[in-house]
Amino acid sequence: MEKGKISSLQMAMMMYPAIVATAILSVPSITAAYAEQDLWLSPILASLTGFATAYIAVRLHKLYPSQTVIQFSEQIIGRIPGKVLSFFILVYCIQSTGQITRAYGEFIVTFFLFKTPLIVIIASMVLLCAVVVYGGVEVLGRAAQLFFPVFVVPLILLIPLLSPNFEIGNILPILEGGMMPPIKGAIMPSAWFTEIFLILFFLPFLADREKGMKYGMITVFVVMITLVVVNLIVLFVLGITTASKEYPLMIASRYISYADFFENLDAVIMAIWIVGAFVKISVFYYVVALGTAQWLNLSDYRPIIWPIGILIVQFSFWSLPSTMEFSRYQNTALPFYANFIQVFIPLFLLVVAVVRKRKQIGSKTS
Amino acid sequence: MIRNMSKLLRKTKKKKQNQQESKPQDALHQSFNENVEIFRSIYENCSDVVFRPFSIFGKTRAMIIYIDGLSDVEGLDENVLSPLMQETANESQPFNELLENKLPVSNVKKVNLLADCIESISTGNPILLYEGGSDGFSLSLAKWEKRSIEEPAAESGIRGPREGFTESLQVSTAQLRRIIKSPALKIQSMKIGSYTRTTVALAYIEGVADQTLIDEATNRLQRIEIDGILESEYIEALIEDNPYSPFPQIKSTERPDVACANLLEGRIVILVEGTPFTLIAPISFFSLLQSQEDYYQSFMISTFIRWLRYGFFVISLLFPALYVAVTTFHQEMLPQALLLSIAAARETVPFPALVEALMMEITFEALREAGVRLPKQVGSAISIVGALVIGQAAVQAGLVSAPMVIVVAITGIASFMIPSYIMAISVRMLRFPIIFFAGTLGLLGITMGIIAIAIHLCSLRSFGEPYLAPLAPLKGRELKDALWKSPLWKMGTRPHFTGESNVYRQAQGQAPSSKKGGESGN
Numbered sequence: 033m034e035k036g037k038i039s040s041l042q043m044a045m046m047m048y049p050a051i052v053a054t055a056i057l058s059v060p061s062i063t064a065a066y067a068e069q070d071l072w073l074s075p076i077l078a079s080l081t082g083f084a085t086a087y088i089a090v091r092l093h094k095l096y097p098s099q100t101v102i103q104f105s106e107q108i109i110g111r112i113p114g115k116v117l118s119f120f121i122l123v124y125c126i127q128s129t130g131q132i133t134r135a136y137g138e139f140i141v142t143f144f145l146f147k148t149p150l151i152v153i154i155a156s157m158v159l160l161c162a163v164v165v166y167g168g169v170e171v172l173g174r175a176a177q178l179f180f181p182v183f184v185v186p187l188i189l190l191i192p193l194l195s196p197n198f199e200i201g202n203i204l205p206i207l208e209g210g211m212m213p214p215i216k217g218a219i220m221p222s223a224w225f226t227e228i229f230l231i232l233f234f235l236p237f238l239a240d241r242e243k244g245m246k247y248g249m250i251t252v253f254v255v256m257i258t259l260v261v262v263n264l265i266v267l268f269v270l271g272i273t274t275a276s277k278e279y280p281l282m283i284a285s286r287y288i289s290y291a292d293f294f295e296n297l298d299a300v301i302m303a304i305w306i307v308g309a310f311v312k313i314s315v316f317y318y319v320v321a322l323g324t325a326q327w328l329n330l331s332d333y334r335p336i337i338w339p340i341g342i343l344i345v346q347f348s349f350w351s352l353p354s355t356m357e358f359s360r361y362q363n364t365a366l367p368f369y370a371n372f373i374q375v376f377i378p379l380f381l382l383v384v385a386v387v388r389k390r391k392q393i394g395s396k397t398s
Numbered sequence: 399m400i401r402n403m404s405k406l407l408r409k410t411k412k413k414k415q416n417q418q419e420s421k422p423q424d425a426l427h428q429s430f431n432e433n434v435e436i437f438r439s440i441y442e443n444c445s446d447v448v449f450r451p452f453s454i455f456g457k458t459r460a461m462i463i464y465i466d467g468l469s470d471v472e473g474l475d476e477n478v479l480s481p482l483m484q485e486t487a488n489e490s491q492p493f494n495e496l497l498e499n500k501l502p503v504s505n506v507k508k509v510n511l512l513a514d515c516i517e518s519i520s521t522g523n524p525i526l527l528y529e530g531g532s533d534g535f536s537l538s539l540a541k542w543e544k545r546s547i548e549e550p551a552a553e554s555g556i557r558g559p560r561e562g563f564t565e566s567l568q569v570s571t572a573q574l575r576r577i578i579k580s581p582a583l584k585i586q587s588m589k590i591g592s593y594t595r596t597t598v599a600l601a602y603i604e605g606v607a608d609q610t611l612i613d614e615a616t617n618r619l620q621r622i623e624i625d626g627i628l629e630s631e632y633i634e635a636l637i638e639d640n641p642y643s644p645f646p647q648i649k650s651t652e653r654p655d656v657a658c659a660n661l662l663e664g665r666i667v668i669l670v671e672g673t674p675f676t677l678i679a680p681i682s683f684f685s686l687l688q689s690q691e692d693y694y695q696s697f698m699i700s701t702f703i704r705w706l707r708y709g710f711f712v713i714s715l716l717f718p719a720l721y722v723a724v725t726t727f728h729q730e731m732l733p734q735a736l737l738l739s740i741a742a743a744r745e746t747v748p749f750p751a752l753v754e755a756l757m758m759e760i761t762f763e764a765l766r767e768a769g770v771r772l773p774k775q776v777g778s779a780i781s782i783v784g785a786l787v788i789g790q791a792a793v794q795a796g797l798v799s800a801p802m803v804i805v806v807a808i809t810g811i812a813s814f815m816i817p818s819y820i821m822a823i824s825v826r827m828l829r830f831p832i833i834f835f836a837g838t839l840g841l842l843g844i845t846m847g848i849i850a851i852a853i854h855l856c857s858l859r860s861f862g863e864p865y866l867a868p869l870a871p872l873k874g875r876e877l878k879d880a881l882w883k884s885p886l887w888k889m890g891t892r893p894h895f896t897g898e899s900n901v902y903r904q905a906q907g908q909a910p911s912s913k914k915g916g917e918s919g920n
Contacts, residue, residue, distance in 0.1 A: 039871065140842060144727075148839070156839075160849055167857040174856040174870035179849075299728040303845045310849050 033325060033332060036170030040243040043234045044251045046176040047227075049183055050315040051255045053308035054135055055224040056187075057279050059259055060266040062363065064274035067217030069203055071267060071274065075259035077218035081375060082225030082252035088378045089228070090245040093235040095385050101232040101378065102326040108385045115327065117377060122323050124373040125230075126340070129316040130347025131358070133158060136309045137348065138355055143282065144302055154348055157306075161314040162341045165321055166334055169237050172318055176311050183308045186301070187258070190265060190285065193294075197287045198268040221259065223367045228252055229374035233319045278359075317344065424512050430529040434461055436512065437527075447519070454482045460528040463515075468522030470541035477502045478526070478537060505538035520595065544569065550652040550674070552819060555691045562652045563674040567597050570669050570676065573654040574601055578661060582606070585669075588619060590633070594626035597671040598633065601657075606664045606892070606900045614861060615666050615679065630670040630677050637679075639859050644824040647860040649678040649685060656690045662903070664896035680861035680896065682868070684880040687711060689817035692883055700883040707815050714812035715825050718759055719836035719844050721805045722751045727840030739801075746796035752837030754798060758806045759833065761788055763826065766810070863895040885909075 038046075063071040096104035101121065106114030137154040145153065164175055207214075228251060235244050262281055266274050269284040277283050282298060289295045321340050325333035352358045427433050434449070441447040441463075450462040460482070462474065481500050509515050510533045515525050522540030547569065550562030563570045571585050580603070587599040598619060602612055618637040627633060630650060638647045651657055652674040657667045660678045668677040687707055692700040724731055725740060732740065747754060765784045772780060789807075792798040809829070816822040828851060835843030858865035868876030873894045878884035887908040891901050 041872065145840065145842065153839075153842070156846060160846060160853070163850070164853045164856075167853065171853065171857045174864065174866060175849075175853055177870040177872055178852055178856060178866065295733065296730040299731055299841050303841045306842060306845045307849065 033330075034169055034237055034322065036168045036173075036237060037239040038169055038173035038234065038237055040238050040240050040247040042173035042177050043231060043238060043244075044247040044254075045180040046173060046234070046311060046315050047231060047248075047251045048180065048254060048258075049176065049308040049311035050230065051224050051227050051251075051312075052258050053183075053305065053312040054132055055221065055255070055259060056262045056281050057135075057139065057305075058359075058362070059221050059224065060263050060280040061275055061277050062220045063217035063263060064267075064272070064280070065217070066220075067213045068208075068272055068275070069205070069267060070207055070209075070214045071217060072203070072260050072263040073207075073214035074217035075221055075256050075263060077215055078221035078225050078259075079252055079256035081222040081371065082228050082255065083249060085226050085375050085378070086228045086231065086245075086248035086252050088375070088382050089232045090235065090248055092378055092382050092385065093232060093241075093244060095382075095389065097241060098236050100236055100323065100326060101381070102323045104385075105381055108381050108388065117381075118323070118327050121373060121377065122320065122327060124369070125316060125323065126320045126343060127347055127351050128370075129313065129320055129344045130349075130351050132309075132313055132316060133344055134348035134352050135358070136306075136313065138358075139279065140302070140306075143279070144299065151345070154345055157310065157313060158317075158341050158345055160310060161317045162337050164310075164314045165318045165337055169234065169318065172314055175314070179307045179311055183304060183311070186304045187262075190288075191261070193288045193290070194265060194269055194284060197284075199271060200268060202267050202271045203264070219367050220363060223362075223370035225252065225255065226370050226374035228255075229378060230315060230319050232378070233322060317341070320344070425510050426512060426515070426527075426532050426534060428532050430459060430461075430527060430531075433527050433534075437461075437463055437515075440516065450479075452479065452483055454528060456483075458529050460526060462524050462526050463519055464524035464539075465519060465522060468540060468542050469524050470539040473503070473539045473541070474524060474537075478524075478539075501535070501537070503537045503539060507536040507538075508533050509536050517595070547573075553651065553653050553656070553690070553817070555689065555694070557694045558690055559653070559655045561654065563654060563657075563669075563676060565672050565674060567599060567669055567671040570654075570674070571599060571601070574658060574661070574667070574669075577654055577658040578603065583661065586616070590619065590622050591624055591626045594628070596627040598627065599669040601661060601667040601669060603661050603664070606662065606897065607666055608664060608896065608899050611664075611666060611680070611861060611896065615668070619668070627670060627672075629673045630668070630675045633668060633670060634677055639861065640857075643854065643858055644827055645683070645855065645858060645865070646686065646818065646820040646824070647679075647681070647858065647865070649681045649818065650675045650820070651678060652676070653690060659690070659693065663892050664898075664900065680859075680863035682860070682863060682880075683855060683865050684869075686818040686821040687816060688879075693886075697883045697885040704883055707817075710812035710815040711825065714809055714816065714822075715829055716832065716844065716848075717809045717812070718755045718805055718829065719832040719847070721802070722755050722833055723836040723840045723844055725751045726837060740799070743799040743801050747799045748797070750837070751802075752833065754802050755805075755833050755837075756830065758788075758798060758802055759809075759829065762806050762810050867895060868893075 059075070060071065063074040067074050092101070092104070096107065099107075102118045105117045105121075108114065109117065133154050136157060137150045140153050141148065141150055164172055167175075228248060231244070231248050231251075235241065238244055266280040266284050269287055270277065270280055274280045282301065285301045286296065286298055288297050317337075317340070321333045321337050324336055324340060328336075330336065352361070427436070434451075438449065441449075446466045448462075448464055448466050450464075452460055452462070454460045462478065464474070478501060481502065507518075509518060509525070514536070515534055518536040519525055522542060523536045523538050526535040526537060528534075544566045545564050547561045547564055549560045553562075561573065563573060567587075574585070575583065582604045583601065584604050585599050585601045587597050589595045590598050600612070600615055600619065615637075619633070622633070622636050624632065624636070634646075634648045634650070635641065640647065649660075657676055657678065661667055665678055665680065668679070670676070688704070692704060725744070729737055744751070749757070765780060765788070769777070769780050788798075789803055793800050793803060813822045813826055816825060828847075832844060832847040835847045837843075839846065855866050856864075856870060864871055867873060868880050875891065876894050878889060879893070887904075887910070890904055890906050891897065892903050897903070
């Protein structure tokens with residue numbers, strides 16, 4: 033079905049924006065709401081779920097090296113239960129693709145193109161993503177690799193550019209309310225870290241499979257560092273008002289001002305962020321297309337790219353009546369939903385698979 | 399000449415239908431008269447074909463057939479006709495051997511088939527037919543007018559060899575051979591084009607170029623069935639990987655040194671008779687942004703110029719679009735003073751920035767195209783009209799703002815910094831949709847345009863090599879010749895994709911240093 037091969041580095045460069053692109057927008061304010069000035073601790077705690085997910089995913093992959101989760105779930109728990117489980121995974125993926133697309137559209141409309149209809153922005157992005165998904169995992173990997181520096185270098189540049197506005201004192205007092213606030217703040221970002229689960233769809237196409245675990249872990253680690261740094265930047269610039277902002281990093285970047293020329297760079301930041309959002313939506317889109325094709329036992333996923341694109345656009349409107357509703361959903365339902373699908377289902381599959389293999393080996397030796 | 403030959407072949411085909419006995423693949427007849435008759439009917443109405451009957455050693459009847467203007471007539475007189483007509487025969491030797499001994503021509507080939515005879519005559523080698531033999535002799539006396547070797551017009555430079563390929567294939571292959579003297583340089587030739595019978599040569603270095611690449615190239619060339627090849631673009635269009643791409647996937651050059659540099663990196667070079675432009679494959683996106691001079695000067699200068707070129711490549715693609723986006727959607731990005739001066743300049747302009755930009759860009763393209771096409775004598779007219787009307791009058795009349803003229807001028811200069819002319823054109827072409835996106839969605843539109851182009855580039859391949867290599871897929875070792883230019887002594891390895899079969903091109907550790915001896919010791 034998919035003949036392309038990618039390197040594990042390409043996979044990491046795909047997964048990094050796939051997690052970070054939306055996380056850097058909303059994670060600071062969400063964590064700040066619970067952890068206040070300790071918000072930088074939350075990503076570190078949240079990353080534990082990321083490491084666990086990556087570990088589970090790679091272990092599962094090693095048991096079934098050439099299959100994705102959609103395929104081997106049938107082998108682990110039987111045909112019908114496997115299909116049902118895969119169905120849940122696919123519905124989750126397509127719904128979150130819709131939500132990501134919507135979040136992207138909302139962000140652009142709120143900040144830049146106030147009068148442009150949301151559907152134009154969403155549909156044009158999904159169209160672009162459809163083109164890259166059509167190219168297959170190889171093109172997706174190369175595009176991610178090409179865009180990775182475009183996305184990361186400006187993020188790093190933000191630190192020196194914003195440093196004149198830093199109020200390092202904002203970080204104090206550390207752990208004023210004990211460990212509980214950062215832990216509470218970590219629950220929400222963990223939803224993003226569990227997205228590393230998607231490597232289950234890319235590991236079978238790695239040219240260097242033995243490095244899968246290494247790069248999966250590196251991805252989670254770098255994501256953690258990025259979120260800690262972003263949270264710190266926001267904290268240093270905005271202080272405890274962070275929680276009240278919808279997109280704190282965007283607000284913080286407006287403080288950039290150099291030589292009376294480099295000012296109001298938020299449009300540039302947006303242009304760069306779009307690149308990250310593109311990679312993120314493409315990765316999810318690809319996973320949905322590939323997974324659905326495997327779920328339906330199709331010989332190729334390309335014919336269903338277009339219908340799935342329409343579904344994604346539809347889901348972006350169906351699943352979210354309003355942005356208020358979305359942030360409520362993000363704060364209450366999503367962490368548990370995401371953890372259930374992306375951590376507990378793979379964990380369950382892994383446990384069953386390991387037990388079964390043990391039994392098989394036991395029956396063979398006896 | 400080409401038209402003549404195709405006519406000639408068409409004639410042959412007609413004759414084929416009329417007279418069943420003389421198919422081109424047939425062997426020559428036993429009878430001399432019969433053979434002469436066949437040739438006369440084939441070359442009926444071909445006024446440029448000369449039939450010269452004479453007698454060898456005064457007794458055997460013979461005939462020389464050649465095309466006027468393609469063969470060396472003096473050589474024919476001196477080396478063929480005079481020895482054969484004047485000398486007397488030594489009866490003891492067989493006639494065939496005797497002929498070979500008596501002909502002071504460097505390359506004499508025996509031909510049996512009618513088709514071979516026609517081929518030989520068409521390429522300028524006279525055919526000698528004689529009584530009593532079922533074969534003829536092809537005498538290598540081809541000689542026609544050709545252009546002398548000149549400096550390549552489209553790829554000039556300050557430093558480096560000044561000679562370019564010419565239209566003559568033999569001269570071109572000789573130029574390659576003069577640079578790469580090793581017998582490992584192989585040049586395979588084939589004839590393509592049912593009427594033009596154009597010689598196309600595939601050059602590569604054995605042991606450096608990958609065998610699968612050579613086979614692939616040979617296959618693709620042999621697949622071509624066409625009436626004529628008039629320029630190497632005909633070949634390019636028929637063998638490239640993705641014909642629906644604005645980007646060239648095969649590089650063309652008219653410099654022997656560039657061709658040889660690519661041969662040494664394991665690529666193949668395709669030379670086509672009748673054009674100085676040879677094809678190089680496989681190539682990457684970056685090789686189209688490199689010029690031969692990057693290798694003929696210090697690595698620091700090369701790196702600086704390369705970065706400049708990359709920067710202006712981006713400007714050439716995006717600058718007008720950025721101007722449109724910023725003035726239409728993101729005015730807050732401009733500092734106040736600049737914004738005010740632009741606003742003041744745009745005050746009288748009746749068009750939105752998008753229309754203004756498209757108008758000016760199209761005018762610039764028209765000027766450029768007119769400049770290429772027009773006769774040299776009226777060249778100055780275009781530049782006067784361009785400079786005065788577009789630059790001065792349009793601004794004074796308030797039709798176009800002065801900043802827009804500056805933007806278009808810088809973009810125009812930027813596009814000429816791209817060494818590959820074809821690449822520059824594709825960038826210019828892609829500029830228009832991006833301007834349009836910028837006018838409708840601002841910076842978002844530009845980013846979308848860039849993403850679309852990037853996706854396309856990521857999916858392109860040139861003879862199997864990923865187009866964006868070594869950046870995507872990333873090959874850290876190869877960045878030495880793409881993102882920057884490493885010093886020569888650090889370029890120890892050939893490019894990953896084409897040079898896999900023979901990785902090292904020079905000894906390691908050749909960095910020059912005063913410690914290595916050779917200094918005077920004071």
